[in-house]
Amino acid sequence: xxxxxxxxxxxxxxxxxxxxxxxxxxxxxxxxxxxxxxxxxxxxxxxxxxxxxxxxxxxxxxxxxxxxxxxxxxxxxxxxxxxxxxxxxxxxxxxxxxxxxxxxxxxxxxxxxxxxxxxxxxxxxxxxxxxxxxxxxxxxxxxxxxxxxxxxxxxxxxxxxxxxxxxxxxxxxxxxxxxxxxxxxxxxxxxxxxxxxxxxxxxxxxxxxxxxxxxxxxxxxxxxxxxxxxxxxxxxxxxxxxxxxxxxxxxxxxxxxxxxxxxxxxxxxxxxxxxxxxxxxxxxxxxxxxxxxxxxxxxxxxxxxxxxxxxxxxxxxxxxxxxxxxxxxxxxxxxxxxxxxxxxx
Amino acid sequence: xxxxxxxxxxxxxxxxxxxxxxxxxxxxxxxxxxxxxxxxxxxxxxxxxxxxxxxxxxxxxxxxxxxxxxxxxxxxxxxxxxxxxxxxxxxxxxxxxxxxxxxxxxxxxxxxxxxxxxxxxxxxxxxxxxxxxxxxxxxxxxxxxxxxxxxxxxxxxxxxxxxxxxxxxxxxxxxxxxxxxxxxxxxxxxxxxxxxxxxxxxxxxxxxxxxxxxxxxxxxxxxxxxxxxxxxxxxxxxxxxxxxxxxxxxxxxxxxxxxxxxxxxxxxxxxxxxxxxxxxxxxxxxxxxxxxxxxxxxxxxxxxxxxxxxxxxxxxxxxxxxxxxxxxxxxxxxxxxxxxxxxxx
DNA sequence: CGAATTACCGCATACGATTTCACAACAGGA
DNA sequence: TCCTGTTGTGAAATCGTATGCGGTAATTCG
Numbered sequence: 001x002x003x004x005x006x007x008x009x010x011x012x013x014x015x016x017x018x019x020x021x022x023x024x025x026x027x028x029x030x031x032x033x034x035x036x037x038x039x040x041x042x043x044x045x046x047x048x049x050x051x052x053x054x055x056x057x058x059x060x061x062x063x064x065x066x067x068x069x070x071x072x073x074x075x076x077x078x079x080x081x082x083x084x085x086x087x088x089x090x091x092x093x094x095x096x097x098x099x100x101x102x103x104x105x106x107x108x109x110x111x112x113x114x115x116x117x118x119x120x121x122x123x124x125x126x127x128x129x130x131x132x133x134x135x136x137x138x139x140x141x142x143x144x145x146x147x148x149x150x151x152x153x154x155x156x157x158x159x160x161x162x163x164x165x166x167x168x169x170x171x172x173x174x175x176x177x178x179x180x181x182x183x184x185x186x187x188x189x190x191x192x193x194x195x196x197x198x199x200x201x202x203x204x205x206x207x208x209x210x211x212x213x214x215x216x217x218x219x220x221x222x223x224x225x226x227x228x229x230x231x232x233x234x235x236x237x238x239x240x241x242x243x244x245x246x247x248x249x250x251x252x253x254x255x256x257x258x259x260x261x262x263x264x265x266x267x268x269x270x271x272x273x274x275x276x277x278x279x280x281x282x283x284x285x286x287x288x289x290x291x292x293x294x295x296x297x298x299x300x301x302x303x304x305x306x307x308x309x310x311x312x313x314x315x316x317x318x319x320x321x322x323x324x325x326x327x328x329x330x331x332x333x334x335x336x337x338x339x340x341x342x343x344x345x
Numbered sequence: 346x347x348x349x350x351x352x353x354x355x356x357x358x359x360x361x362x363x364x365x366x367x368x369x370x371x372x373x374x375x376x377x378x379x380x381x382x383x384x385x386x387x388x389x390x391x392x393x394x395x396x397x398x399x400x401x402x403x404x405x406x407x408x409x410x411x412x413x414x415x416x417x418x419x420x421x422x423x424x425x426x427x428x429x430x431x432x433x434x435x436x437x438x439x440x441x442x443x444x445x446x447x448x449x450x451x452x453x454x455x456x457x458x459x460x461x462x463x464x465x466x467x468x469x470x471x472x473x474x475x476x477x478x479x480x481x482x483x484x485x486x487x488x489x490x491x492x493x494x495x496x497x498x499x500x501x502x503x504x505x506x507x508x509x510x511x512x513x514x515x516x517x518x519x520x521x522x523x524x525x526x527x528x529x530x531x532x533x534x535x536x537x538x539x540x541x542x543x544x545x546x547x548x549x550x551x552x553x554x555x556x557x558x559x560x561x562x563x564x565x566x567x568x569x570x571x572x573x574x575x576x577x578x579x580x581x582x583x584x585x586x587x588x589x590x591x592x593x594x595x596x597x598x599x600x601x602x603x604x605x606x607x608x609x610x611x612x613x614x615x616x617x618x619x620x621x622x623x624x625x626x627x628x629x630x631x632x633x634x635x636x637x638x639x640x641x642x643x644x645x646x647x648x649x650x651x652x653x654x655x656x657x658x659x660x661x662x663x664x665x666x667x668x669x670x671x672x673x674x675x676x677x678x679x680x681x682x683x684x685x686x687x688x689x690x
Numbered sequence: 691c692g693a694a695t696t697a698c699c700g701c702a703t704a705c706g707a708t709t710t711c712a713c714a715a716c717a718g719g720a
Numbered sequence: 721t722c723c724t725g726t727t728g729t730g731a732a733a734t735c736g737t738a739t740g741c742g743g744t745a746a747t748t749c750g
Contacts, residue, residue: 011473011495013706024730029708040727057495059471063408063417064706067735072408074472082436082452088428095454104468106451107427109440123449127407127419128356150356150402236636265640291581295610297642358736369700374738384739385697409736412705 012058020052021045028053032060066128075131075318076106078120084234084262085290086307087135090158093311094133101319103130112203112234114138121147129153131318133311136161137203154321156314161204168317168331170310174205174287175212177303177337178257181285182216185255185345189283195228195253197242197263206231209259209287228253232263239266243282247274255283255345261290261302268296268344283345298343310335357403365397366390373398377405411473419449420476420663423465426579427454429607430635431652432480435503438656439478446664448475457548457579459483466492474498476663478656481506482548499666501659506549513662513676515655519550519632520557522648522682523602526630527561530600530690534628540573540598542587542608551576554604554632573598577608584611588627592619600628600690606635606647613641613689628690643688655680 018025023045030039031049052058066072077094079087091107098105108123110116117139124132125147132147134157144164148155156168163169185191196213199206210229217224230245232238239258246252247270258264264286271282278284278298286293289304313333320326359377363370368390376386376394397403411417422439424432436452443450453468455461462484469477470492477492479502486509493500493511501513508514530536541558544551555574562569575590577583584603591597592615603609609631616627623629623643631638634649658678665671 011470011706015706025707026709026731027729030729033708035709039729042728045728059467061412061706062472063412064735065708067406067408067412067706067737068708069735070708082427083430083433085428085430091427104451104453104472106449108449122404125356126404127449236640269640292637292640295581295614295637296640356736360736370737371701371739372699375699378738380739384699387698390698406736409705410738412707412736413738414705415738 011061012056014058014060017049017052017056017058020056021048023049071322072129073102074104074106074129075133075322076108076120076124076129077133078117079107079109079135080112080137081234082107082109084260085292086260086288086305089308090135090311090314093308094315097312097315097319101322103319110137112137114202118143124153125150131155131322133157133314133318134162135159137205154318156318156321158310158314159205160208163330165329168314168321168333170313170317170333170335172305172310172335172337174303174305174337175208177339178209178212178287179216180339181301181303182213182257183219184339184341185257185283185285186216186220186222189255189345191255191283192222193228193251193253193255194222195230195246195256197230197232197239197256197258197267199234199259200231206259213257232258232266234260234262236262236266236269239263240270241266243267243270244274246282247271247276253282255279255285257285257287259287261286261288261293261300264300264302264344265292265296268300279343279345285345289340294342296344301342301345302340304338304340306335356406357401359403359405362394362397362401362403365401366393368394416667417474418447419451419474420478420667421451421453421465421469421474422478423462424452424454424480425457425482427452429579429605430637431605431633431650434653435480435656435659438653439660442657442660442664446667448664455482457482459547463488469498470495476500476667478502478659478663479507480504482550499663501663501666503655503659504550505553508675510674513659513666513678515658515662515678515680517650517655517680517682519648519650519682520553522684523554523557523632524561525684526646526648527558527602528564529684529686530602530628530630531561531565531567534600534690536600536628537567538573538596538598538600539567540575540591540601542575542577542584542601542603542612544579544604545576551604558602577603577611579605579607581607581611581614584608585615586611588612588615589619591627592616592621598627600624600630602630602632604632606631606633606638606645609645609647609689610637610641613645624688624690630690634685639687641689646687646690647685649683649685651680 014025014028018028028049031041031046062073075098095105108120121143128151131154136157141162141164144162148166158170160171185194198210201207227249230242232242256267258267264284268278268284271278276282286300286302289302293300293302359370359373363373373394375384376391407418420443440450453465455465466488473496476499481502486507489507489509503515505516543555546552572594575587577587601612603612609629613623613629616623621627631645631647634647638645638647
């Protein structure tokens with residue numbers, strides 16, 4: 001028992017299999033990779049090899065294969081925050097599609113930061129993968145271009161943030177959905193002072209949803225005082241903070257729209273902690289329709305997206321590129337948004 | 346522009362750097378890997394190499410390094426269900442520790458199935474990593490032994506499910522916590538008919554928590570009719586189903602304990618949909634204390650665990666093994682559980 | 691001043707797989 | 721008998737990096 005520290009043990013290799021089956025290592029390779037179509041292998045030899053594989057419990061080392069210029073059988077997925085339930089069905093869908101292609105998925109989260117996203121890109125340059133699923137907030141076309149140019153990787157992305165000639169994207173028409181929701185708030189519920197909880201402007205989604213909000217208010221010819229705009233970091237805690245700011249105003253909003261459900265839920269907490277009621281005192285609308293939206297009381301009125309479908313579409317498009325079934329310009333898939341009226345507004 | 350299909354482009358290699366810096370590839374390797382300690386490198390040479398690295402934008406291919414017998418700079422983490430908020434702080438903690446060691450984390454979820462867990466083991470045999478963080482429910486000592494024997498990987502695990510001489514484990518004393526909670530339900534709230542929502546017996550956690558439940562009832566000399574036991578699959582939907590079964594009984598329970606918060610939340614939904622109230626008609630206690638536990642109304646009484654701390658402990662122990670700072674027998678770390686009384690019971 | 695260090699660096703090989711090329715054996719046809 | 725295929729197999733190059741070993745020039749020592 002020498003001190004081995006953390007050095008890995010020698011695994012079962014193809015050569016071991018070859019030795020046991022009394023064939024050369026290349027024959028083993030051919031049997032396993034199913035190259036028998038082009039290069040014939042004797043039936044009896046094949047049997048011997050398969051037996052040896054089974055009795056040794058051999059598994060190919062995928063690093064070696066990928067080094068030689070083959071596929072890595074791995075895709076990487078970059079999401080902002082796996083703690084946000086919105087991404088769960090998406091991750092799940094991607095994993096399902098990947099597994100059906102015998103691929104593994106490596107997930108990284110970026111905490112909504114540019115550093116996190118850059119780290120991800122570097123990471124897939126050092127450890128190449130066959131495909132990338134991105135949910136980018138800060139990455140620019142240049143960053144993605146660099147990554148594609150260096151690794152030739154296939155890419156699919158969520159959102160309208162990036163437009164790259166070789167990247168397929170899936171996006172919801174969130175502008176229209178926001179417009180619909182706010183207009184409904186004004187017309188059907190006759191709100192006039194509506195607060196907006198967004199995120200900082202380096203998120204293009206935030207900018208877009210605020211524009212839609214502003215547009216709806218403009219159309220109704222309602223004022224847009226600056227104190228009706230608060231900004232958070234997508235988390236429920238930040239939504240709570242934002243709502244507290246609203247409530248400390250001499251004239252708080254009578255309704256609030258938050259750009260995601262987590263912040264809306266946090267805002268509702270703040271309302272209740274202040275001894276007020278939703279929707280009587282402050283109506284609330286969120287975005288995403290995550291499961292907790294139906295757990296809170298009152299149930300959250302929100303804009304439903306279809307993350308599972310979005311994930312599925314991205315993954316499917318990605319594998320079409322990986323397998324060379326498609327290699328044309330970046331496609332754009334629109335996924336529907338649906339305004340869901342519950343109890344909070 | 347030949348048709349390139351999905352074949353990856355040739356990346357910048359060490360040889361390219363070497364050529365540009367007019368040195369041999371091995372010198373580049375030594376400069377970058379900081380092996381200058383054992384084999385000295387001229388200051389001026391080092392400069393040239395670094396310049397070339399920068400100007401070419403070179404990143405080492407980690408697959409190649411790991412092939413050569415080095416570290417992979419990657420650990421893999423296996424969790425049951427990434428959609429369960431309980432795991433989020435744990436995943437986050439593991440990632441934080443890993444990144445501080447310049448490691449990447451690959452996450453896989455198993456959907457609570459044995460197949461999923463086995464797939465994970467196979468996957469890390471084919472694509473070796475330096476360390477494993479496991480949240481195993483079905484894996485046996487034999488499976489883990491096989492994995493360690495073949496890859497020499499370091500392992501840390503959550504729970505009391507596995508006991509392996511080389512695996513460090515972190516666990517909460519959930520039996521005591523359950524005992525405390527149920528006893529409180531009996532003594533402080535004088536419940537006599539208490540329902541139990543568990544999981545099937547191939548989860549050792551489920552068995553253990555049910556034993557503790559049974560023990561508490563025994564100590565209070567209360568009956569344990571079989572109709573007071575329902576079983577779900579950890580999801581809120583299954584909790585809702587289980588509760589509906591309880592409510593269809595001629596004599597439904599006056600209190601229910603669920604082995605996790607998700608099922609407890611689902612059960613509360615069922616109570617409310619039946620037009621009943623928590624805690625007046627049916628009191629509810631969960632387990633885990635995930636964020637939604639404070640979002641639902643009434644707020645959920647539950648047993649708090651500390652997933653962030655657990656993740657941190659596991660990761661720290663793992664890296665001690667990876668770096669050879671520790672190589673003794675498997676350590677057992679106990680993390681505290683805390684009974685949190687809110688409004689649902 | 692010749693020999694022994696030392697500082698610095700390159701050559702060659704190994705890691706585990708894929709893939710190209712070569713080749714042996716054997717068949718059938720001229 | 722010679723040539724040409726066909727079939728089945730092995731040898732060797734290759735991917736990008738790490739490293740043992742050996743070599744060369746500069747330096748130190750006796």
